[in-house]
Amino acid sequence: MGKEGRSRVRTVCPYCAVGCHVDLLVEEGRAVGLDYATDSPVNGGNLCAKGNAVLDLLDHPDRLRTPLRRTASGWEAVGWDEALDWAAERIGTIRDRHGPDALGFLSSAKCTNEENYLLQKLARLLGSNNVDHCARLCHASTLTGLAPVLGMGAATNPLHDLAQARCLFLVGSNPAENHPVAFQWVREAKDKGAVVIVADPRKTPTAWIADLHLPVRPGTDIALLHAMLHVILREGLEDKAFIRSRTTGFERTVRAVRDTAPEWAQSVTGVPAGDILRAARLFARTRPGALIYCMGITQHHNGTQAVRACANLALATGNVGRPGSGLIPVRGQDNVQGACDMGALSALLPGYRPVADPQARAAMEALWGCPPGTIPDRPGLTVTEMEAEAGRTLRALVAMGENPAVTSPAGGRVAEGLERLDFFLAIDLFLTESARSAHLVLPAAAWAEKSGSKTSADRRVQWSPRAVLPPGDARPDAWIITRLARRLGLGAHFPCESPEDVLREINRAVPAYGGITPERIREAPGGIHWPCPRQDHPGTPVLFEKTFATADGRARFFPVSFDPPPESPDADYPLCLTTGRVTAHYNSGSMTRRTPALLELSPELFVEVHPEDAARLGFSEGSRVRVVTRRGAVEASAYLSSAVARGVVFAPFHFPGTNRLTLDVVDPEARIPAFKAAACRLEPL
Amino acid sequence: MLLKREDVQARTITEDGRIFMEKAARDGLETVWDRYRAQQPQCGFCELGLSCRNCSMGPCRIDPFGEGPQRGVCGADADIIVARNLGRMIAAGSASHSDHGRDLVEVLRKVGEGKAPGYGIRSEEKLRKLASELGVSEDGQSVEALAVAVAEALEEEFGTRKKALAFVGRVPEKRRRIWEKLGITPRGIDRETSEMMHRTHMGVDNDWKSLLLHGLRNALSDGWGGSLIATEVSDILFGIPQPVASEVNLRVLKEDQVNIVLHGHNPIVSEMIFQAAQDPELMGLAEEKGARGINLAGLCCTGNELLMRRGIPMAGNHLMTELALSTGLIDMMLVDYQCIMPALGETARCYHTRMVSTSDKAKYPFMEHREFHPENARDLARDLVREAVENFVRRIPAKVLSPPGAPVKMMAGFSVEAIVSALGGSAGPLIDAIKSGAIQGAVGVVGCNNPKIRHDYGHVTLTTRLIENDVLVVDTGCAAVAHAKAGLKVPEAAEKAGPGLRQVCRALGIPPVLHMGSCVDNVRIFDLAAALAHALGTDISDLPLAAAAPEWYSEKAVSIACYAVASGVYTVLGTPPPIFGSQNIVKLLTEDLEGLLGASFAVEPDPARAADLILERIRAKRAALGL
Amino acid sequence: MEPFLFVDFSRCIACQACWAACRREHGGVSRLHLLCFQEAAVPLACRQCRKAPCAGFCPEGALVQEEGRGVKFLEERCTHCGLCAAACPFGVLEIVPGPVPDLSRCDLCRRRWEEGLMPVCVLTCPTRALSLDAGGAVGRRRRAQPAAFPVS
């Protein structure tokens, strides 16, 4: 690879869940450049803007280089032994004093499978199910929505399979901006003549190539999906053979959509009835068709229901279980799928076995070698519940790579809660908005500074090897958790020294990962798609080709009811605020807002407003405006664009503030916050 | 379908051709020229040899301008595709001549076995000569037994068991060594053709150079194999041609006689027809029907075969075949095979003419098929002549146009033996004339007609230019008929020759353009060339000789041209062969072969410029010989 | 044919990957500009004009048209007069201020080119909106046309 002493190491990009390969050029343990992994079966060398700027995360001046303890006079650098001893002492004390339920653990979709596995194991060995992570904020409703429908809540087809689809229906999903590399397969399908239908309140770059754009009002997707199903059934376009042979519960769903005609949906969604009719016919007649949905579906008060409405549409048209079809939730973070698989969820053990299931608990306790009854039998607190309980019943919180002060709804209250904790331990790359409230901050290694496996949105498990050294005294999260566990007297249960050792334990703990051994995965150029139960199993790119993962092997239709968003525009708050991503930034922005190139592209919070709304309110492009909801207000600059419908305001959620505006409501099943629709008003400054 | 006068002028230089082209148009006939025009534009890829249909992964084409695909589906590039196509053309041409030869060998065997009534051994001398060449012992054998033995030996030439064809022995030593060095000594006639078809199958020989070398070998298996056997056995069966006077052009068709026209290439059938037409009973029948006799006339090479040996008149060459029908005077046209346009049958339906196909391997739309075999030939020939006579009365007066004027006189019959005898028994005087410069050199002007070239213009222009420069022209096939129509084949034509050649012609009483036969008879030219080279103790390529095919069209012509060059004779083609898609192959054929074989190809559509190329060549060869 | 950056506007999704790649490759200044419009975006960079106005206007001969290699910049001749930037019809040539003023202009990643590598923007673009293969891209456009309108 070119120059003397320079090596080329293929790593998996730390940003979104497409799982792109990035080749780092390494000299003496330092990254000196990146190159495009043109031979990668995953991304073929393509990278998005964030991927291109990924090197800036290594050696970033803001990186934490040593453990920091908060003192009255400010941050004090401490050694690892001192820091870990202190952390163990505080956690132990709080547990002894308040019981294990006073402990909370925020795991991270930004960390490897091994790290997530270790953190949930630590929590559970300490006797707490209070372990959760930010999947709760993005795709929890996919898990709760799809698990009873298909038997598991994951993308049914690999992302590159989109290229084989003849029809792509994207609902509340904007891969052109959020997953640009994955968009290539949408583009490829379109090149081959596929029909593209996009339902989104905004005319996003994804919608630029759409044959049909359905500008649905935020929060009314279920009405749209119902109306489409109504048309399909009315016109007999459903896949009768598939429904008969592979599903149950269809009749109840038929009844549920009896009255949801396009004309009714038009009044609810704002999408012309004719377009709904066309979309339904196109999707039903053009097979195979893939239904791609994202946080536009999941982040609602009825996210679970909306996910099931998507599933009903895909099942009714037979678009599950064959190449080019599928139900594809595109995950946001690089390892959100893996973190869920590892049981970093308050109600689920590794491999999605409910904590309430005694057999599941017993199996895990046996594997871990701990006394029966160690794992509590009740689900623990979710992310939002932990935040709400912070400083109340929850006395100590360990946050690994999470920044809830920015990412969680009603962010202002979360920050206050963090301040009230007896002990808040943050493990992160940077001193994030949340970490500023911590008592102890431990410097973590970034993606290329540690080895581990990650699972991308399409269940592709890939190994990302360590390429460079962490800056200063930063350490991989796995190292930190293991050392902390040993100081907490759990050393016997944490024998693993390397990520490979941990993965071997995962092979035994998570059946779907049974055959994904370190030896195999390091050699697999495109990773392995779980389920891969045995060493000789090739992996499963397309799920449910023969049978579903439900008890009877059939998919189940769930009748879904539509109820309008809890908050609609009114005289005081006449506009509808929806949130989303921009191409330059990522999640809370703790990484991207520290990257000069990306900050240059998108330096500050803005709100996208239709020009006519702006004209009526008397402001112009670039004006400063205040966005006000019942929960708070933030300032932003105005960006005028007819990409949003009249009456809709869009704000990216990567900047502190946006989530102070959003609704304080969660989906009753998934406990996912309703980020996507809130009533607001704009006040020119 | 009315023709403009300038169209007619542009299509042919012959007067009868013009008259009957207009007649044909009036009668609503579609001629070869009309069809050629309807085919315009013709496919440029195919013209360049860049299209390949050898397999069903294709068809494939190579973009000659470099932007589009440069390889076929199999990966063959322009060089390979052009070489394969050319190879298959050679194979087809070689197969045609050789199959023609084999048919004659079969008759020879049947004659020996006494199963071919009417046929006989006309030239025992040649039979014995061939027997000795083939190593067949003559001791105590009857002529019939010898015929069988020679036929058997000739059959072997077609097979696969030889290291070299027997007649390679006629080739000068130096040339044979060149062939051996290049590995192109022909081994078996069918073997080389079969091997060519094999090599050009997808995934066999993909070295364009070795493909082309095998092409030369395949062509040599024709020139010193198939064609040569055809000529020699024809001579054995039907006699060695001797100088004979005859006439040519459509005016040889007589309004008051039963006109039977013989068209094709193989004389087996037409020789029997000739015999039957001499039958007094049938001649009587003709008179009964009001005809003044039975007039046999020839077209193409079957015509040439009978002209050479029996002196029958020639109605015309390849492009005249349809126009001959348009006279309305032909009572029967008998065809065997090769160069018979599939359109003829339908054309004839416009008239009373009966069209009869005779070969088991060649059938045509709208023709009666009356199959000839050595066993039934004599009787069938009589039947057919009778039927032709009976058809005389069915002429459609309104459609008859008697060609005005008189036919052109001509001399033919110049076999090698006849030339040597005209020279007084040896090639010496010819060699002397060449040495003295009276004759600068000799050129074989051969080949077909092609509607891409103004009919006969290429032949006549080139040949006129050559004889003006004291170059003796020998010819065969359709070229020979073109020259005859232009009046170049009478001793008086010596006046058109340069002073040296004129003097030689006058002294010997021969025309400056010598008719050596049909297109298989091109081998006579090479026989003569080889004899001259022997006499001078040198190689053919050192002699001041050349060959030209100004109006060629057929695959047989490709084979002929290739064996000409491989035998050491510089060959100028008028119509571009489909090779120009590969500059490598063009360079090899037009330049590099010179170093390997002492001869190469040139392509020159303008006959006057072609003549200049040839004259330059002859001067160079003469200079090299110190003449 | 001399290569140039072929931009298929219809494929661009405004993802900014090319911009970010260019900026990284060229020390923090992107030589490629992504112009976003309401429903389209256009990456704009030096067009590698065959008769380049920038070279034509340069009074010092610092920009010269090299046959087969496009416009070449001879730094030692440059007086930073800015005429080239003014001459460029596309505004993609920039004098970068600094102690040693530099000319910022897309050179198709000439350094990578010499190592046999593609320009970074082409490699990174997920939708193949950018390519060096104009012929191929134009051909794909032709083939994307609906061939036969139905004639029964």
Add this chain to the structure above:
Amino acid sequence: MERILVRWERCVGCRSCELACRVAHSASGDLFSAVLERPAPSRRIYVEQADKTPSPFLCRQCEDAPCVRSCPTRALAHDETTGLVAYEPARCIGCHGCVMACPFGMIQPDVREGFIAKCDRCKGRDRPACVEACPTHTLVLEKDFLDLRRKEAVRNLVQSGNPV
């Protein structure tokens, strides 16, 4: 000038039009010499396999042409008299904007006269080379096109068994 229209359904993909176009735009004007010319003469008509059928595509001489609009030097301009999008090599700076702008892919970079190759409807020829070369009469001039379409329509009507 009469436009060249395409009877798509007749194209057999022989590419004769492409060859004829190149020959018409070569220095020699003759196939056998044109193949030797360097640089090779360019084509301005393209036979492509589009949607499973071969079809010839050529410049549509748009009235409000994207290539004209993209041209910074007016080297491409709509000629009111001929109705063609005319190319003036002397004004061209070779920026390739038109190549990118043409939504149909009908302009290619070139190196012979000027910097692009674009259909000029065979300057100085009565019938364009491609029209002359087309063996199936897929490419026809506008008047012929309409004439032939009418005849086809009538023939279909008559053959339908319901003559007027």
